[in-house]
Amino acid sequence: MxxxxxxxxxxxxxxEAISLLATHKDDAKILAGGHSLLPAMKLRLMQxxxxxxxxxxxxxxxIKEEAGQLRIGAMTTHFQVETSDLxxxxxxxxxxxxxxxxxxxxxxxxxIGGSVAHSDPAxxxxxxxxxxxxxxxxxxxxxxxxxxxxxxxxxxxTTALEPGEILREIRIPGGKGKSGQAYVKVRxxxxxxxxxxVAVNLAADGGKCQxxxxxxxGVSPKAYRAANVESGLKGNALDAKTLSAAAAHxxxxxxINSDLYASAEYRKQLATVYTRRxxxxxxxxxx
Amino acid sequence: MKKTISVTVNGVTHQNEIEPRLLLxxxxxxxxxxxxxxxxxxxxxxxxxxxxVDGQAVKSCTMLAAQADGSTVTTIEGLAQGGELHPVQSGFxxxxxxxxxxxxxxxxxxxxxxxxxxxxxxxxxxxxxLEGNLCxxxxxxxxxxxxxxxxxxxxxxxxxx
Ligand SMILES: Cc1cc2nc3c(=O)[nH]c(=O)nc-3n(C[C@H](O)[C@H](O)[C@H](O)COP(=O)(O)OP(=O)(O)OC[C@H]3O[C@@H](n4cnc5c(N)ncnc54)[C@H](O)[C@@H]3O)c2cc1C
Ligand code: FES
Ligand code: FES
Numbered sequence: 235m236x237x238x239x240x241x242x243x244x245x246x247x248x249x250e251a252i253s254l255l256a257t258h259k260d261d262a263k264i265l266a267g268g269h270s271l272l273p274a275m276k277l278r279l280m281q282x283x284x285x286x287x288x289x290x291x292x293x294x295x296x297i298k299e300e301a302g303q304l305r306i307g308a309m310t311t312h313f314q315v316e317t318s319d320l321x322x323x324x325x326x327x328x329x330x331x332x333x334x335x336x337x338x339x340x341x342x343x344x345x346i347g348g349s350v351a352h353s354d355p356a357x358x359x360x361x362x363x364x365x366x367x368x369x370x371x372x373x374x375x376x377x378x379x380x381x382x383x384x385x386x387x388x389x390x391x392t393t394a395l396e397p398g399e400i401l402r403e404i405r406i407p408g409g410k411g412k413s414g415q416a417y418v419k420v421r422x423x424x425x426x427x428x429x430x431x432v433a434v435n436l437a438a439d440g441g442k443c444q445x446x447x448x449x450x451x452g453v454s455p456k457a458y459r460a461a462n463v464e465s466g467l468k469g470n471a472l473d474a475k476t477l478s479a480a481a482a483h484x485x486x487x488x489x490i491n492s493d494l495y496a497s498a499e500y501r502k503q504l505a506t507v508y509t510r511r512x513x514x515x516x517x518x519x520x521x
Numbered sequence: 522m523k524k525t526i527s528v529t530v531n532g533v534t535h536q537n538e539i540e541p542r543l544l545l546x547x548x549x550x551x552x553x554x555x556x557x558x559x560x561x562x563x564x565x566x567x568x569x570x571x572x573x574v575d576g577q578a579v580k581s582c583t584m585l586a587a588q589a590d591g592s593t594v595t596t597i598e599g600l601a602q603g604g605e606l607h608p609v610q611s612g613f614x615x616x617x618x619x620x621x622x623x624x625x626x627x628x629x630x631x632x633x634x635x636x637x638x639x640x641x642x643x644x645x646x647x648x649x650x651l652e653g654n655l656c657x658x659x660x661x662x663x664x665x666x667x668x669x670x671x672x673x674x675x676x677x678x679x680x681x682x
């Protein structure tokens with residue numbers, strides 16, 4: 235399995251990558267970790283004429299706190315997220331998601347920016363990014379553009395990124411008050427991708443739910459925020475009955491995927507059960 | 522357009538002119554003739570092609586040789602030092618961690634990474650680390666034992682030093 239021919243350019247800086255993309259336009263594809271792109275090119279599902287490799291741009295690989303936000307560079311690998319002490323402390327949802335993604339070798343090479351830009355309907359990151367109410371920074375010759383995660387995932391393999399734009403950074407708002415997070419996933423036994431993946435980010439005060447972010451992947455052609463689950467939690471005490479009643483709305487209003495492994499009916503059931511479990515774990519972690 | 526790359530593999534620096542679409546595993550096997558690294562699935566799933574690139578275990582069928590330009594690569598041939606097997610290699614030997622041996626180079630490279638990051642893993646941690654490596658023969662049990670044995674060997678070595 236060999237990809238069709240292409241030219242390969244290793245960009246030395248983000249500015250160079252932006253100008254290369256502006257020159258080659260639709261003929262070019264960005265290469266990050268290559269763990270979605272290269273398999274697709276080997277199957278000749280994609281045949282870009284030019285690959286612009288971001289792999290040597292060190293300035294795109296970081297995890298830091300700035301301006302009250304967590305900021306993660308696009309080329310940060312899944313492994314770097316998984317093992318970040320900062321994230322384990324302030325946003326454990328991200329390492330918990332990373333460790334369930336793919337396998338060790340995939341986590342070593344694949345990047346969070348590549349996954350979010352690719353927007354696979356069974357990818358793990360979109361669920362976490364949505365639950366955390368993150369923002370995505372896209373950059374191009376025109377400068378930076380900040381996109382809310384809720385409007386970033388447009389449909390299967392399609393995002394709000396425009397031609398010429400590179401995903402530069404993911405920003406996560408700082409938490410307020412007590413928070414409890416969890417990511418749970420039904421792994422597809424062959425591919426490892428999410429049949430259903432549920433990310434939860436709860437904040438509570440005085441025993442009542444202040445805010446709830448629930449991101450769900452694998453269920454629908456694009457990852458989504460489960461608005462009816464969230465509204466069933468907000469303002470309420472997070473007891474077992476409330477969590478279970480809210481989780482029943484996990485697949486409200488979305489088209490549900492169906493494939494050989496899981497019918498739409500089964501997926502919907504999984505979504506409900508795993509949302510309840512994710513909520514229970516997150517609620518138990520409120521501290 | 523061909524591209525010249527320079528890659529240090531098992532301590533030897535090679536310069537070659539390659540097509541950008543050449544996969545790292547093809548470069549290792551077909552250009553450098555290091556055939557210890559295997560190709561199982563060609564689709565990123567089996568891990569037989571696992572090598573270390575700049576200290577990170579990666580599936581070399583899912584990486585371009587061009588991406589490794591300037592990197593240091595270790596393959597299964599580069600693991601033994603001074604004629605002495607790497608502790609993971611002797612662990613596999615002693616605990617019968619292989620049958621046909623097809624998956625073994627990749628298993629050993631991935632196991633080496635697991636132990637480098639976590640010198641004292643539980644069985645569960647070893648299994649989690651090896652999720653990207655498929656074996657159709659052993660049933661994995663002896664592989665886990667082999668890695669545990671290697672962990673002990675590496676610990677007693679570092680104490681001795
Ligand atoms: C065996 C295997 C198992 C996997 N299992 C899982 C799993 O369980 N869960 C999961 O979520 N994922 C899984 N993946 C996918 C993996 O997470 C990929 O790493 C990820 O989807 C893509 O990231 P990448 O850095 O490899 O991007 P690439 O493959 O390099 O790029 C993907 C796409 O995004 C574009 N792109 C990349 N970076 C940018 C950027 N900064 N700006 C604009 N466009 C960009 C590229 O042009 C390309 O179209 C698996 C992959 C493999 C091979
Ligand atoms: S040959 Fe590379 S993962 Fe199977
Ligand atoms: S020993 Fe035969 S595949 Fe693992």
